[in-house]
Each structure stands twice: as C-alpha cells, then as structure tokens.
Amino acid sequence: MQRVVVDPEVPADVANLLRRHGPLLSRFRTGWSPEPRGSRLPAALVVPLTVTMALANVTAIVAHMPTPLLVPLAGLYFTILTCVYLARKPAPYNSVERVLYRHAQRFRGGYLILEDFDYGSRDLLGRVQRAIDHILGSRVNALGMLDGVRNSVMLPAEEWEIAHLLTKLSALRARHRALARGGRTPEVIAAMAPLERALAASEAAVVARVEALERYARHVSAADRTLRSQDQIDALLAHLPEYEQLVAESGASRFSAPEIGHLSEDAVQLQRALHDSIRSAHEAFRYLDGPSSR
Structure with a gap:
C-alpha cells in the first residue's frame, strides 16, 4: 500500500508523523475531527x-x-x-489524533493521501516508492558509493513532484470521464480529441520519469549484487593459503595451485564490474537530476 507523500519542505518530524498515519489523514479528509466541537457542559x-x-x-x-x-x-x-x-x-490534547490533526491543518496542501490518486496513478506511485526505497536501502548507498546526500534530497523531491503530477492527472481524467458521460456528438468528440491527446502526452511524460527512477534502481541493484559477489570472492581469497598448503602437503600434483589463483583474477574482474555498475548508476542519477531541476 502506498504511503503518504509529503512535500520535502515540511519539517522532517512532522513529515514522518504524516507518513505513519495515512488512515487517520483519510478520516480527517472525510470531515472527522478529534477536536472538541461546540460548547460542552462542565x-x-x-x-x-x-x-x-x-x-x-x-x-x-x-x-x-x-x-x-x-x-x-x-x-x-x-x-x-x-x-x-x-x-x-474529545481525545486528550496531546494525543496522536489531535497532534496529527493540528499538523494536517497547518500543512494542508503539503501532503497527498491515497484518495488523491485514481487507480492508474496509484500503481505508478507504488512503482516510484518501491524504487526509492530500494535505492535508499541499498548497501552501496549505505557505504557511500552513491551520492548519498543528493539521494536523500533529490529522491523525496522527485517522489513529491511525480505524485503532484499524478494527482493533477487523476483529477483531469475524472473530469474528462464525467464530461464524456454526457454523450458524445461528433462536435463533442472533435472538441475533446486534443484534450485527450494532451492527457495521453502528459501521462507518457510522467511514466518516463517513473521509468527513469526504476532504471536508476536497477543499476543500484546490479551494484549491490556485484558487491555481494566481491565480498564472497574476497572471503575465499582470505582462505586461499590454506587451500594452497593442502594441495602442497597432499601431493595433489594433478591439481595445480595456479588454478586456484584464478580467484584473484575473478576478484579483479568483479572490482571492475562494481566500478562499472556504480558508474552506470551515477549516469542514471544524472539523467534523473535533469527532470527534477525543471
């Protein structure tokens, strides 16, 4: 299930609170309030x-x-x-419901909940959030092999921008469907055709941004896999002397030590592969950075 999307300008502690309580924010949207209403008897x-x-x-x-x-x-x-x-x-003054309600009122327009998106937009938003979670949770990001600082700033901004566009698309699609239900005469069809093309073009542009984010996530996944392989090879190399000693002591002349030495070559190749994966991830990041700066 998609999480609440919060404007990066909202303070971090408030943003985290909003993200954790999507169902409550949905209740607020329907008009429910934990605050006392009207005068109450002592x-x-x-x-x-x-x-x-x-x-x-x-x-x-x-x-x-x-x-x-x-x-x-x-x-x-x-x-x-x-x-x-x-x-x-009413709930106690400092209860989660009332604190969240006050923040929700103060930062109205600074967060988006599930009800702001139609079904097609929810699917795209889910793809965006899964890609971001994978990138930020990757080992190469934790080790600083990616631009962790820029990731932590740019990716939430990209999530917010895409989500904001998706809410606009959702609203326009709903309005478009409502107008179409009134009947389609040839004149109406002709008038709506350019609007439908505009919607399709806008949706394609948003999908392209989602796919760019997913492409970046795939490069990060490849780097993570290469890093795991390199760790395994390094662990084997650490025990290489034991294998070489065993071969020498056992007189296993038919099994030459240089064959084991290929592990070192594998490690070098993995190092190059890791370098290539990180470079590809950085290139994908730069491609992402372009739309975000618009």
Missing part, C-alpha cells in the same frame, strides 16, 4: 444532570412498569447515557 454538571434525567424518566414509567423490571431498565438507561457521553468526549 464535567461537574454532566453526572448530576444525567442522574436527574434518568430519575425523571424512571419516575414517569414507574406507575406502568412491573417492579422487577425497574432496576434493569434504570441500569440500561444509565449505561446508554454514559456511552453517549464518553463518545462525545
């Missing part, structure tokens, strides 16, 4: 008034109700009133 008056109302009702029916039923009826009445009161009781 707590000291609620219980006395509840008791008074209950006694009044019980008194009114006492003449018409058999005695064994009075006690359970009164208990049920009190239970209902208590539940209603507790349901109206």
Whole structure:
C-alpha cells in the first residue's frame, strides 16, 4: 500500500508523523475531527444532570412498569447515557489524533493521501516508492558509493513532484470521464480529441520519469549484487593459503595451485564490474537530476 507523500519542505518530524498515519489523514479528509466541537457542559454538571434525567424518566414509567423490571431498565438507561457521553468526549490534547490533526491543518496542501490518486496513478506511485526505497536501502548507498546526500534530497523531491503530477492527472481524467458521460456528438468528440491527446502526452511524460527512477534502481541493484559477489570472492581469497598448503602437503600434483589463483583474477574482474555498475548508476542519477531541476 502506498504511503503518504509529503512535500520535502515540511519539517522532517512532522513529515514522518504524516507518513505513519495515512488512515487517520483519510478520516480527517472525510470531515472527522478529534477536536472538541461546540460548547460542552462542565464535567461537574454532566453526572448530576444525567442522574436527574434518568430519575425523571424512571419516575414517569414507574406507575406502568412491573417492579422487577425497574432496576434493569434504570441500569440500561444509565449505561446508554454514559456511552453517549464518553463518545462525545474529545481525545486528550496531546494525543496522536489531535497532534496529527493540528499538523494536517497547518500543512494542508503539503501532503497527498491515497484518495488523491485514481487507480492508474496509484500503481505508478507504488512503482516510484518501491524504487526509492530500494535505492535508499541499498548497501552501496549505505557505504557511500552513491551520492548519498543528493539521494536523500533529490529522491523525496522527485517522489513529491511525480505524485503532484499524478494527482493533477487523476483529477483531469475524472473530469474528462464525467464530461464524456454526457454523450458524445461528433462536435463533442472533435472538441475533446486534443484534450485527450494532451492527457495521453502528459501521462507518457510522467511514466518516463517513473521509468527513469526504476532504471536508476536497477543499476543500484546490479551494484549491490556485484558487491555481494566481491565480498564472497574476497572471503575465499582470505582462505586461499590454506587451500594452497593442502594441495602442497597432499601431493595433489594433478591439481595445480595456479588454478586456484584464478580467484584473484575473478576478484579483479568483479572490482571492475562494481566500478562499472556504480558508474552506470551515477549516469542514471544524472539523467534523473535533469527532470527534477525543471
């Protein structure tokens, strides 16, 4: 499931809070609020008034109700009133719901939730987020073989820009479908044709940016795989003297030590492959950097 997309300008602590509570943000969007609304009676008056109302009702029916039923009826009445009161009781001032609500109001327009995207856009957004997560979580990135600082700045900005374009596409597609449902005369078809081409061209441009991000992620994956292979070869090389000693002591003349020495050549080739993978990743990064700077 796609996470909340947050404008990079939003403070990091607030952004992390928003990302963790997508379902609550969706509830806010429907109009629900954890903040108290309207004037509420002081707590000291609620219980006395509840008791008074209950006694009044019980008194009114006492003449018409058999005695064994009075006690359970009164208990049920009190239970209902208590539940209603507790349901109206607002969350504590520093609860997650109220803190999140205040941030959501303050940074309105600075985050995008699932409901902002149509189904096609959600799929593209998921691809964007998976690619970014893979890049930032890669070992080569953690080891500083990529431009980690620029990644941490540029990739969230790229996610935000693509997501923002996808919400616009979603809204225009929905409006376009609504207009088309009114019937398509030849005149309407002719008028809508250039708009449909504009939508298609815009979507293709966004898809190209998503694919560029995925291409960068694939280069990073290749670098990660090469790095793992290099680690394995290095571990074997560390034990190479033991193998050479075993061959010498066992008199295994038919198995020449130089054959084992090919491990060193493999390690050199992997080093070159790793260098090539990192270089390819950097080239993909520069390609990405162009659209982001527009």
